[in-house]
Every structure is written in C-alpha cells, then in structure tokens.
Amino acid sequence: MQMNSKFKSLIFLILFLVPAYIFSQxxxxxxxxxxxxxxxxxxxxxxxxxxxxxxxxxxxxxxxxxxxxxxxxxxxxxxxxxxxxxxxxxxxxxxxxxxxxxxSEQLSEVVITALGIKKEKKALNYAIQEVKSDDIEKSKQENIVNSLNGKIAGVLVTNSSGTPGASSQILIRGANSVSDAVNNQPLFVVDGIPIDNSASFNGGNRAMDINSNDIESVTVLKGPTAAALYGLEAANGAIIITTKSGKSGVTNINFSTSFAAEDAVRLPPRQQSYKQGYRGIYDPESRSSWGPLLTPFDTIYDNIGDFLKTGLKQKYDLSVSTGSEKANVYISSNYLTQEGIFPGEEYTRYGLLLKGSTKLNDRISMNISSNLIRSHNRRGGLGRMYNVYNWPLNNNMSEYYYPDGSKKWLIPRSEGNEWNNPENPYWRAENNPINDYVNHTLTMGSISYDITNKLKAIYRLGTDITNQFYKSIISPESAGSVESYQGKITEKDRSFRKTNSTLMLTYNTKLFNDIGVSALIGNDIKDEEGKLTIIYGKKYRNPDLDNINNLEDIKATQYLTRKRLVGAFADIKFDYKSIVFLGLTGRNDWSSTLPKSNNSFFYPSVSLGVDLSRLLPNDNIISYAKLRGNWAQVGKDAPPHRLTAVLEPAYTIGGGFNYDYYAGNPNLKPETTESWEVGTDLRFFKGKTRLDFTYYNMRSIDQIIQSRISPASGWIILVFNSGSIENKGIEFIFKQKIFENKNFNWELSSNVSRNVSKLKELPSFVSKYPVTFGQLLNEARPSSVLGFPLMAIEGTQYLRNENGELVVDDKGYPRIGTYLTDSDGNYVYDKDGMRKIDAQSVYLGNREPDYLIGITNDLDYKGLSLSFMFDIRVGGDVLNLTKAFMLSRGTDGSLDEHRNQSMVFTGVVEKGDGQFEKN
Incomplete structure (x- = not known):
C-alpha cells in the first residue's frame, strides 16, 4: 500500500514537471x-x-x-x-x-528580357517598359492586349470590333512591312514560350485568351536590339508575359468575382423630320428616307435605342498558390460570360492554369505549366449596324414577323429584288449567326542545371496548340442576293501547332574585380503546322435544318502549311564597375520558307550605356542618370509556300487541279530592318521623379510585296522583294510621386510618343500598294502611297486649280481628279484647250495618330485606392463610312438643317487655255 502511494506521488510529480519542461523549451x-x-x-x-x-x-x-x-x-x-x-x-x-x-529602384529593378532572362534594368541599353499585375487588374480589360492601351509609349492598340470576345491588333513603333502577307504585330511570349500571334478569323490574335488575373507582369521589348535574341519572329518587337507563381512559405486561396454593365455612350446623330421615300415623295417600299416631312399623325420609332441593349459581363476567378524554398505550385481557374450591346452577341470563356516548379537538389530545378482555355463567341452577321442607322423612322424595325410567323420585309419581296432589300437587323441577329469555338492549349516545361556556380544550362520545350471551328449561317429568306435568299453555310476548321525547343548556356563571372561578364549561347528550333478546311454550301433543301449536308451545292477546300525555323544565337555583356555597360548580340536563322540560296541570314546588335550618376558627386537631386544607345539588324522571312506555285482543286466537271492565285518566286530573300536608338533615363529626388526619353530610327528594305499581275500569266498575284520603309520617332515617359505620407499617396504616370513613317521606295511600275484590293464607296481605301506615311488612305479628290480653288462643272457640281502635268511640271491640254484630268486615286490622309498620350493617376487614402487613366490619340485620319452611308440614305442628322435648301458650291469653272471664272 505504501509502495502504491509512492508510485502515485511519482506519477503526479512527472505530470507536473513535464508540462513545465515543455513550456520552458x-x-x-x-x-x-x-x-x-x-x-x-x-x-x-x-x-x-x-x-x-x-x-x-x-x-x-x-x-x-x-x-x-x-x-x-x-x-x-x-x-x-x-x-x-x-x-x-x-x-x-x-x-x-x-x-x-x-x-533602391535604380540599382535593384529587375525585368524579364528576351528568352526569359532576368536582368537589372540599369544594365540594359535599350528602351523597355513593364506593366505589373496591379496595373493590369486596374484596367478591368479581359483582353491583355487592350490593357496595354495608354500605358506603354509607342504602342498602338486597335480593337477589331466592339463585340464581346473581339481580338485586337497591336503595333510597336509603327508597321515596318508594307504587305499584309508579313505580320506587323509583335511576338508574344508566355512564360518563356513564343505563341502563335497570326491573325485569326476575326482579324486579331490569340493573346486575348490569356486570363488577365493570372498575369504577374508584362514586359514590352520595343526595338530590334531588345528582341534580337528571339530572331525574325520578334522583328516587330516582343511582348513578354509572365504568369503568377506560388510564393515560398505562403499559402493563398483567392476568389474574386466581378460584374460590369456597358451601354453605347455616343451614337451618330439622325435626322428626325423626314420619312420613307425619294425626292420628297412618300414611298413605303423605299429603303431611303428622302421622303416628305413627318406629320403630327406619323409615329416615330426609336429604332436605334430599342435595338441596342445593356451589355452585361460576369467573371469568376479562383486561385490557390503555395510554396516552400524547394517547390511552389499555382493553380487557377476562371469563367467569363459576356453579352454585348447588340442582340445575339454572347461570349464565354473557361480557363485552367496549372503551374509548378521544384528544386530537385542544389543544382537542378524544373518548371512546368499548362494553360487550357476554351471559348465560344456568338455574334450576328456582318454589317448589322448599317441597316440600324439607316432604317426609316416611320417603320418599326422590331416588328420583323407577320402574325402568321412569316418574315416581314421592309420592301415587299419580289423575285430578283433581294439585293435591294435591306435585312432587318433583329431577324439577322436571330437567324444569321456566326459562331467561333476555340480550344487553346499552352504547355511548357523547362529544366536548369547549375554546372558550376558560374555556368548554367537551361532547356525549355513548349507547345502552342489551337483548334478553332467557325460557322457562318445565312438562313433561307435572307436579303442581299438570290444565293442569300436560298441560304448558305460556311464552315472553317482550323488547327495550328507551334513547338519551340530552346537550349542555352549562361555564364557569369568577374574579371579583375571590376569587369562583370554575362554570356549566353544557345540554339532554338521552331516547328509550325497549320491545317485549314473550308466547306462552303448553298441552297438549303430543308429550310429548318442548319447543317452543311442539307445544302445542294457543297464545295470543300483544304490547306496545309508547314514551317521550320532554326536559330543559333549568342549574347555577351560587359559592365565596368556598374558604370559602363556594353552588349553584343548575334543570331543566325535558317528558314524553310526561303530558297536554299537565301534561307540563312545573320543579324547582329551592339549597345552601350553609361551610368552618369556614378560619376557625379552624391546629392539629393540627381539619384540616377544614364545615357544609352544601340544599333541592330533583324530579318523577316516569307509566308509559307510562296517559292513555287501551289495547286488547288478545280470545281469543274471532271475535277482536276488549277494553280492558285500566287505565282511562285524561287528567288525570295528576307526583309531586313536596321535600327538605331539613343535615350536617357533620369531620376531625381530619391526616385520620386523619373524622366525617360528615346529617339529611334528604323529602315526596312527588301519588302516582301504581293502585287497583282495580268491574269493572262496564269496567276493573279506575284510575290517579290522590293521597296523600303522608314519609321522614326520619339518616346517620352514621366513619372512623379506627387504626394506621399502615411495616410495619402498620389502618383502620376504619363507617356507621349510620336511615330513618323514613310514609304520610301516601291518597284518602278507601282506608285501605291493597297492594303485591300476592294475600295470603300468606290472612292477610297486603306493603302500605302509612295512618298507618304505607310498607313495612308488613298482615293479620288475634288479637282482644284493652282490657286487651290474648287473646280466645278458646267452644272455647278464639283469635278473629281487632278490635273495632268508633263515631266517639266506643265499642264497637259486637250484639243479644245481644256486641261486633261487624271481621275486616278491619290494620297488623302494618314490613318496613324500624330501623337499617342497616356496619363494615369493612382491615389491611395488609408487603403482606399482610386485609379483613372486617359488614353489620348491626337491626329490621324478616319474614313467615316457610317456617316457616308447615312448621308446617302437620308438619315444623317445634318440633313435636318440643310434639307431642301439650295446650295451653290464656292468654286470656279474652267473656260479653257488655263482661264477660270467664278461659279
């Protein structure tokens, strides 16, 4: 019993002391x-x-x-x-x-450069700008390309349309190729892998698929020097997109949702006084509004306001990230649904990003990522707003069916008048949809091996796979033509694969303790394959079945394109005491789209920068000052299958094959762009004020031109090298921390840029190069005209004499054209003493803005933030077809004031022998 009592005491003591011991530890x-x-x-x-x-x-x-x-x-x-x-x-x-x-911003700012290499910004001798994730999220743009608007100096972004899911085109420092056969857009690189940025069916690029909330940063490499290591694909610059990763020691689960509504802000003014008809007479079967005045008994319909609706957008994002010092993981999913302001417009997108990295040991690390995107875009038929703007005020456009369910036409239909019968926009949105289905997969894997503490080997393999299905339906009873009335369907099935394999060695060391050396050597192989099947059918058998097999006349065409590009590159950079920075780059590409005699081409670059602030005495005013300059060459290859003529199926009895439009040219060579730039980066008052200025000059020669030739040759288009383009401009960046304390911060960022382009040279038999072979209004079209800016508008113009006076005909209407002159500049006369007139189109204007300006204000008060931006484009000419068509149909708002008024054109009438008299 005594033993038992002692044992209990011992247990009690242990239980008392152990917690005390644990607590003490x-x-x-x-x-x-x-x-x-x-x-x-x-x-x-x-x-x-x-x-x-x-x-x-x-x-x-x-x-x-x-x-x-x-x-x-x-x-x-x-x-x-x-x-x-x-x-x-x-x-x-x-x-x-x-x-x-x-x-310290000037010493530690690190950016992603070519090939995914991180560099301190102070060591770079070329213009480069970076947009962080916070700035991208503030823009609230789902298309990453649109989010760059106004943020990057020298970057011009143009939406292909205002519909949901529309892609955008982007130019950096203007276009440097005259032909649309050669892409003028920059290279897009996602997590080190170049992706396909060729035009899709809606005219833009597939960079729009990347979820903006998954992006950590976007770096814009502007000039050939900055992008030289990427080779000819980056001849127009490069946009480096880095997605988010897991952070060491931190686990984050983020869920966000956003809701937005949009309405049309401004619409073209419409006249509100006249109804259907022509020459002042009411005609219920007229598509124009040149009828009599509306009476108090007439009903006026707000066809535009009723047709447009409020567009709604919802987005959901869920991400999980975690990491340690040896591994990290980032997983995100997103869903976007959007309805446009036009009936029948819908866009949905699903995305899943899986990304991870691990450090296998002290020398080997691996990275993998897979980005899966699926989207569907439904939109109405093309040109739907034309009829909305021009629909007569006294006709209710929203009534497009009769009580018995049959279609209601604006003009009662008769055989053969389908071409002159405007399509009801409601009916078109409901019955003539265009659907795009896209599956886009980006996959990347890389491994790096630290051979020594100075030498590293990196291998990166990535694929970009896009499958896109496009279907356009023109239902039976559609207006426009007999074919449209009978119904037709177009289907396009496109698949594209781009594989990129890169192996490189990097080496970093110090020489004599004062000279830093950073070297890189590598090789990459790009392999592309595209397949396109187009099936076109017309004349429905069953009017209620939208299936290609339901059509009587079906034609199919298949295209296969393959391209391989092999490159070898080297880059070496020196810095002396972090004061003087010298960079040398060289790359050689071998392209399968060029003939063997011209498929190998080398282009170098050299850059130099001096950190002046290291040479100046320390003060509180100048915190950083650097001068930089560089020179570079870069090439562009030809589109696939332009070396020999290509056969295509002949749609004739007996089948067979014909040559397609292009005559082969076995002597093509690459375009070459030579560029130089100088600039300065200045920072004052401990980095609170920043000024960055750049001047650049680029000249592109041996343009790959596609020109029409006589059909008697057996072809329509000849591809050849000729012509040159010059782009020069300035870029100015200003940043200022206006106010900064514990409770309130205000930062201003602004940029101003100007690019001036000029078409310096064309073949002797060509004076202009049209962007499209179709004219608008049979008067004007986008074009490139010799001696003028590259993004020109050409067309006919009113005839004027040497005094600039408008020349009218004997009825008082303006004449069209320009007076012909001989080689000495003298006017050429006909036998009646009247000057001969050249009615050919001429340069009318420049589509490129004179200045691009972006101003961003970021304010923060005790954690409550406000950000607003102005994206300003000064100058640039626009061909307003909407107004032109509305004037022709009698619906433009200016007609309320000037209708039924006599007008005499102020001008002169040619009397002969160079004499004119007032009209």
Whole structure:
C-alpha cells in the first residue's frame, strides 16, 4: 500500500514537471514589420525560419508570431515584394521588430528580357517598359492586349470590333512591312514560350485568351536590339508575359468575382423630320428616307435605342498558390460570360492554369505549366449596324414577323429584288449567326542545371496548340442576293501547332574585380503546322435544318502549311564597375520558307550605356542618370509556300487541279530592318521623379510585296522583294510621386510618343500598294502611297486649280481628279484647250495618330485606392463610312438643317487655255 502511494506521488510529480519542461523549451517570437521610410505597417510580409519551409505572414497590423522551438540557432528571414530582405538572429529574443528598406529602384529593378532572362534594368541599353499585375487588374480589360492601351509609349492598340470576345491588333513603333502577307504585330511570349500571334478569323490574335488575373507582369521589348535574341519572329518587337507563381512559405486561396454593365455612350446623330421615300415623295417600299416631312399623325420609332441593349459581363476567378524554398505550385481557374450591346452577341470563356516548379537538389530545378482555355463567341452577321442607322423612322424595325410567323420585309419581296432589300437587323441577329469555338492549349516545361556556380544550362520545350471551328449561317429568306435568299453555310476548321525547343548556356563571372561578364549561347528550333478546311454550301433543301449536308451545292477546300525555323544565337555583356555597360548580340536563322540560296541570314546588335550618376558627386537631386544607345539588324522571312506555285482543286466537271492565285518566286530573300536608338533615363529626388526619353530610327528594305499581275500569266498575284520603309520617332515617359505620407499617396504616370513613317521606295511600275484590293464607296481605301506615311488612305479628290480653288462643272457640281502635268511640271491640254484630268486615286490622309498620350493617376487614402487613366490619340485620319452611308440614305442628322435648301458650291469653272471664272 505504501509502495502504491509512492508510485502515485511519482506519477503526479512527472505530470507536473513535464508540462513545465515543455513550456520552458517553447520559444515564441513575435513582432511588427514596418516600412523603414514612413513607418507604415507592412501587410502580408513573409517571415521564414531560414533553411526551412516553416513560416508565416504578417496580419493587417503588420504583426507576426512564430514558434522557433526545436531549431538550433534559428535565423528569421523577412521579405516583401519591393523591399530588401532582412535577416535576424533569434538567440534568446522573444520580440523582434523589423523595419524593411525599400529597394533602391535604380540599382535593384529587375525585368524579364528576351528568352526569359532576368536582368537589372540599369544594365540594359535599350528602351523597355513593364506593366505589373496591379496595373493590369486596374484596367478591368479581359483582353491583355487592350490593357496595354495608354500605358506603354509607342504602342498602338486597335480593337477589331466592339463585340464581346473581339481580338485586337497591336503595333510597336509603327508597321515596318508594307504587305499584309508579313505580320506587323509583335511576338508574344508566355512564360518563356513564343505563341502563335497570326491573325485569326476575326482579324486579331490569340493573346486575348490569356486570363488577365493570372498575369504577374508584362514586359514590352520595343526595338530590334531588345528582341534580337528571339530572331525574325520578334522583328516587330516582343511582348513578354509572365504568369503568377506560388510564393515560398505562403499559402493563398483567392476568389474574386466581378460584374460590369456597358451601354453605347455616343451614337451618330439622325435626322428626325423626314420619312420613307425619294425626292420628297412618300414611298413605303423605299429603303431611303428622302421622303416628305413627318406629320403630327406619323409615329416615330426609336429604332436605334430599342435595338441596342445593356451589355452585361460576369467573371469568376479562383486561385490557390503555395510554396516552400524547394517547390511552389499555382493553380487557377476562371469563367467569363459576356453579352454585348447588340442582340445575339454572347461570349464565354473557361480557363485552367496549372503551374509548378521544384528544386530537385542544389543544382537542378524544373518548371512546368499548362494553360487550357476554351471559348465560344456568338455574334450576328456582318454589317448589322448599317441597316440600324439607316432604317426609316416611320417603320418599326422590331416588328420583323407577320402574325402568321412569316418574315416581314421592309420592301415587299419580289423575285430578283433581294439585293435591294435591306435585312432587318433583329431577324439577322436571330437567324444569321456566326459562331467561333476555340480550344487553346499552352504547355511548357523547362529544366536548369547549375554546372558550376558560374555556368548554367537551361532547356525549355513548349507547345502552342489551337483548334478553332467557325460557322457562318445565312438562313433561307435572307436579303442581299438570290444565293442569300436560298441560304448558305460556311464552315472553317482550323488547327495550328507551334513547338519551340530552346537550349542555352549562361555564364557569369568577374574579371579583375571590376569587369562583370554575362554570356549566353544557345540554339532554338521552331516547328509550325497549320491545317485549314473550308466547306462552303448553298441552297438549303430543308429550310429548318442548319447543317452543311442539307445544302445542294457543297464545295470543300483544304490547306496545309508547314514551317521550320532554326536559330543559333549568342549574347555577351560587359559592365565596368556598374558604370559602363556594353552588349553584343548575334543570331543566325535558317528558314524553310526561303530558297536554299537565301534561307540563312545573320543579324547582329551592339549597345552601350553609361551610368552618369556614378560619376557625379552624391546629392539629393540627381539619384540616377544614364545615357544609352544601340544599333541592330533583324530579318523577316516569307509566308509559307510562296517559292513555287501551289495547286488547288478545280470545281469543274471532271475535277482536276488549277494553280492558285500566287505565282511562285524561287528567288525570295528576307526583309531586313536596321535600327538605331539613343535615350536617357533620369531620376531625381530619391526616385520620386523619373524622366525617360528615346529617339529611334528604323529602315526596312527588301519588302516582301504581293502585287497583282495580268491574269493572262496564269496567276493573279506575284510575290517579290522590293521597296523600303522608314519609321522614326520619339518616346517620352514621366513619372512623379506627387504626394506621399502615411495616410495619402498620389502618383502620376504619363507617356507621349510620336511615330513618323514613310514609304520610301516601291518597284518602278507601282506608285501605291493597297492594303485591300476592294475600295470603300468606290472612292477610297486603306493603302500605302509612295512618298507618304505607310498607313495612308488613298482615293479620288475634288479637282482644284493652282490657286487651290474648287473646280466645278458646267452644272455647278464639283469635278473629281487632278490635273495632268508633263515631266517639266506643265499642264497637259486637250484639243479644245481644256486641261486633261487624271481621275486616278491619290494620297488623302494618314490613318496613324500624330501623337499617342497616356496619363494615369493612382491615389491611395488609408487603403482606399482610386485609379483613372486617359488614353489620348491626337491626329490621324478616319474614313467615316457610317456617316457616308447615312448621308446617302437620308438619315444623317445634318440633313435636318440643310434639307431642301439650295446650295451653290464656292468654286470656279474652267473656260479653257488655263482661264477660270467664278461659279
């Protein structure tokens, strides 16, 4: 019994002492992390036990708490984006407050450059701009290309249309190819893998598929020097997109949803006084509004306002990220649905991004990512707004069916008048849809091996696969033509695969302790294959079945394109005491689209920069000053299958094959662009004020031109090398932290750019090069005219004499054309003494803006933020076809004032022998 009592006492003592011992071994450390400059707490700063995966993050008050029990001589690592890391030995401390220093912008700003290589911005000798994820999210643009509007100097973004899911085109420092056969858009690179940026069925590119909320940063490489390592694909510059990754020691689960509504802001003014008819007479079967005045008894319909609706957009994003010092994972999914302001417009997109990296050991690391995107775009038939704007006021456009369900025509239909009968926009949106289905997959894997602490090998393999199905339906009873009335369907099935394999070695060392050397050598292989099947059918058998097999006359065409590009490249950079920076780059490409005699071409670049601030005495005014300059060459190859004539099926009895439009040219050579630029980067008052200025000059020669030739030759288009283009311009960037304290911050960012292009040379038998062979209004079209800006408008113009006076005919109407002159500049006369007139089209205007201006303001008050931006385009000519068509149909708003008024054109009448008299 006594033994039992002693045993119980012993157990009680153990139970009492063990917790005390355990408690005595527990070592908790807490504290607050703040900004060393302004004392503000830092939310979400990472606090890690160095050498382990254990860590935490600071809360909304900058407070953290971490258990370091069981770790021998623990050291805490404090880190946050934009700040220098801080290490603190724990020892026997239980409270450690930390002040993090902001990274010195001019010394530590790191950007992603060509081939995914990270470089300090101070070491770069060319213009480069970066947009961070916060700025992308603030733009609220689902298309990443549109989110660059107004943010990057020298970048022009143009929407292909205002419909949901529409893609956009982007130009950096203007276009440097005259022919649309050669792409003028920059190369897009996602996580180190170049993707396909060729035009899709809606005229833009597939960069629009990338979810903007998954993007960490976008870097724009503007000139050939910046993008030289990518080769000919980046002759127009490059846009480097880096997606988000998991962060070490932090697990985040983010869910966000957004809702937006949009309405038409401004519409063309319409006349409100006249009804259907012609020459002032009411005609209920007229498609024009040149009838009599409306009476108080006539009903006026707001056809435009009723047709347009409020567009709605919803988006949902879910992401999970986690990581340690050895591995990280990022997984995100997104869903977007959008309805346009036009009936029948819908766009949906699903996305899934899987991304991870791991460090297998001290020398080997791996990265993988897979981005899966699926989208569907439904839109109405082309040209639907033309009829909306021109629909007569006294006709209710929303009534497009009779009570018995049959179609209601504006003009009662009769055999053969389908071409002159305007299609009801409601009926067209409902019955004539265009559907796009796209599956887009981006996959990348890379492995890097640190051979030594100075030498590293990197291999990267990626694929870009797009499958797109397009279907356009023209239902039976459609207006426009007999074929349209009978119904027709067009289906396009396109698949495209682009595989990119890159192997490179990087080497970094120091020479004599003063000269830093960074070298890179590598090889990459690009392989592309595209397949396109087009099936066209007309004349429905069953009017209620929208299936290609339901049509009587069916034709099918298939296209297969293949291209391979092999490149070898090298880059070496020197810096002397981080004061003088010298860069040399060389690349040689071998392209399968050029003949063997011309398929190998080499292009170099050289750049030099000097950090003047290191040579100046330290003061509180100039915190950084750098001068930079560079020169580069880059090439462009030809489109596939232009070396020999290609056969296509002949749709005649007996079948067979014909040559297609293009005559082969076995002597094609690459286009070449030579560029030089100079610039400066200045920062004042500890980086609060920043000025960046760049001047550039580019000349592109040996243009790959597609020109019409006589059909008697057996072909229609000849492809050959000729012509040159010049682009020169300036870019100015200004950033200012206007106000900065603990509670309120205001930062202004602005940029101004101007690009001046000129078509310097064309073949001797050509004076202009049309972008399209079809004219608009039979008067004007986008074109390139010798001696004028590349993005020109050509067309006919009113005839004027040497005094600039308008010349009218004997009825008082303006004449069209220009007076002919001989080689000496003298006017040419006919036998009646009248000057001969050349009615050929001439240069009318420039489609490119004179200036691009972007102004962004970011304000933050105690965590409440406001951001607004102005995207300004000054100058540039626009051909307003909407107004032209509305004037021709009598619906334009200006006609209310000028209708039924006599007008005499102020001008002169030619009397002969160079004499004129007032009209």
């Amino acid at each position: 527990s070592h908790m450390v807490d504290g607050v992390v703040t900004d060393a400059t302004n004392g503000e707490t830092i939310i979400g700063a990472s606090v890690m036990i160095k050498g382990t995966t254990k860590g935490t993050i600071t809360d909304f008050n900058g407070y953290y708490k971490i258990d370091v029990s069981g770790y021998k001589n623990p050291v805490l690592k404090f880190s946050y984006l934009g700040y220098n890391d801080f290490f603190a030995k724990v020892g026997d401390k239980t409270k450690i407050d930390v002040k993090l220093e902001i990274k």
